[in-house]
Amino acid sequence: MARPSWTDASPAADRQSRSSGSPRRLPNRLGVRGWAYAGRYPIERYLYTLHRLSGLGLVLYLPLHVWVTGRRLQGPEVWARTMATLSHPVFAVGEMLVLAAFVFHALNGVRLILGHLGYTLGRPAEPVYPYPVALRRQRPLTVALMVATAVFIAAGLWEILIR
Amino acid sequence: MRESKLWALHLFAGGALIVLLGVHMAVQHYPTLLGWLGWPQTDVRGFAAVAARGASSAWAVLYVLLLGFAVYHGMYGLRRVLHEVWYSPGAGRAIDLLVVVAGLVVFVYGLVVVFQAMPVGGAS
Numbered sequence: 001m002a003r004p005s006w007t008d009a010s011p012a013a014d015r016q017s018r019s020s021g022s023p024r025r026l027p028n029r030l031g032v033r034g035w036a037y038a039g040r041y042p043i044e045r046y047l048y049t050l051h052r053l054s055g056l057g058l059v060l061y062l063p064l065h066v067w068v069t070g071r072r073l074q075g076p077e078v079w080a081r082t083m084a085t086l087s088h089p090v091f092a093v094g095e096m097l098v099l100a101a102f103v104f105h106a107l108n109g110v111r112l113i114l115g116h117l118g119y120t121l122g123r124p125a126e127p128v129y130p131y132p133v134a135l136r137r138q139r140p141l142t143v144a145l146m147v148a149t150a151v152f153i154a155a156g157l158w159e160i161l162i163r
Numbered sequence: 164m165r166e167s168k169l170w171a172l173h174l175f176a177g178g179a180l181i182v183l184l185g186v187h188m189a190v191q192h193y194p195t196l197l198g199w200l201g202w203p204q205t206d207v208r209g210f211a212a213v214a215a216r217g218a219s220s221a222w223a224v225l226y227v228l229l230l231g232f233a234v235y236h237g238m239y240g241l242r243r244v245l246h247e248v249w250y251s252p253g254a255g256r257a258i259d260l261l262v263v264v265a266g267l268v269v270f271v272y273g274l275v276v277v278f279q280a281m282p283v284g285g286a287s
Contacts, residue, residue: 028247052244059237063269066230070276072217076210083208099192106181113178156192 044135044142051108054101061098092160099156107145107152111138169239176236183229217280230273238266 030038035049071082085091114120120141121134189197191207198204205212216222242262246255 028250031248052240055237055240056244059241062233062237063265066269066273066276070272072210072213073276073279079210079213099188102184102188106185109177109181113174116174155196159193159195162195 042135044138047108047111047142047146051105051112054105057097057101058105061101096157096160099160100153103152103156104149107149111142111145114141173236173239176232176239179228179232180236183225183232186225187229214280217277218282220281223277223281226277227274230270230277234266234270234273238262 028034035052068082068086072079086095111120115138120138122132122137125132190202194202194204194207239262242258245258245262249258
C-alpha cells in the first residue's frame with residue numbers, strides 16, 4: 001500500500017495515516033501568508049507572527065555576532081577597527097533592531113512558556129455562555145508584558161543614543 | 164530523540180536564555196541604568212574590558228551556556244519554521260541536516276572564541 005503524500009489530506013489518506021500510526025499532517029495551504037492574515041486574528045496571533053520574525057532575525061544575527069566577537073582574538077588594533085566600523089549609523093540602527101527583537105522575543109517568550117506549561121490560561125470549564133476564553137484570561141499578562149517590552153526597548157534605544 | 168523531547172528542550176533553553184541573555188544584554192546595552200544600581204561604570208566594549216571578561220572563568224561559563232542554549236533554541240526554532248513552509252519527507256531531512264550542520268559550525272566556532280580568549284587557551 002502506497003504511503004500517503006504529506007500534502008494529501010483526503011479522508012482516505014487520513015485513514016491510512018491513522019492506521020499506519022504516523023501523525024496526521026494537514027496541508028499548509030496559506031503558507032507564510034497565513035502569518036499575516038487568515039481571518040479575524042486576536043492580538044496574540046500577531047504577537048506570534050512577531051515572535052517568529054524576531055526569532056528569525058536573531059537566528060540570522062547569531063553567527064554574525066559570534067564572528068564579530070571572534071575579532072578580539074586578533075588583538076587590540078583589529079578590535080578597535082571593528083568597533084569603529086560598527087559605530088556607523090547603519091550598524092547602530094541594526095543594533096537597535098536586535099535589541100528590540102531580543103526584548104520582545106524574551107518577554108513574549110515568558111508568556112508563551114507559561115501558556116505552554118498550562119499556567120495563566122485558567123482551568124478547563126464547562127462551556128456556558130458567555131464562554132470563558134483562555135486568551136482573554138491571559139490578556140492582562142499580555143498587556144503587562146508588552147508595556148514592559150516598550151519600556152525596555154525605549155530605555156535601550158536611549159542608551160544607544162547617549163553613547 | 165522524540166519530537167516532544169526536542170520541543171521541551173527548546174522551551175527549557177528559551178527560559179535559560181531569558182536569564183543568561185538578559186545578563187549579557189544588561190551589561191552590554193544598559194550600562195547607565197546598571198550604573199544607577201551601583202554596577203561599576205566601564206567602557207564595556209573597550210578592548211581592556213573585553214579581554215578581562217574573556218579571561219574570567221565565570222564569564223566563560225556564562226558564554227558557553229549562552230552559546231549552547233542560543234544555538235539550540237535558534238536552530239530548533241528555524242527548523243520548525245522551515246518544516247512548516249517546505250514540507251515533504253525529502254525537504255524535511257535536508258532541513259534537519261542543514262540546521263544541525265549550521266548549529267555545529269556556529270557552536271564550535273563560538274567555543275574557539277571563548278577558550279582562545281582565556282589565558283590557558285591562548286591569545287590574551
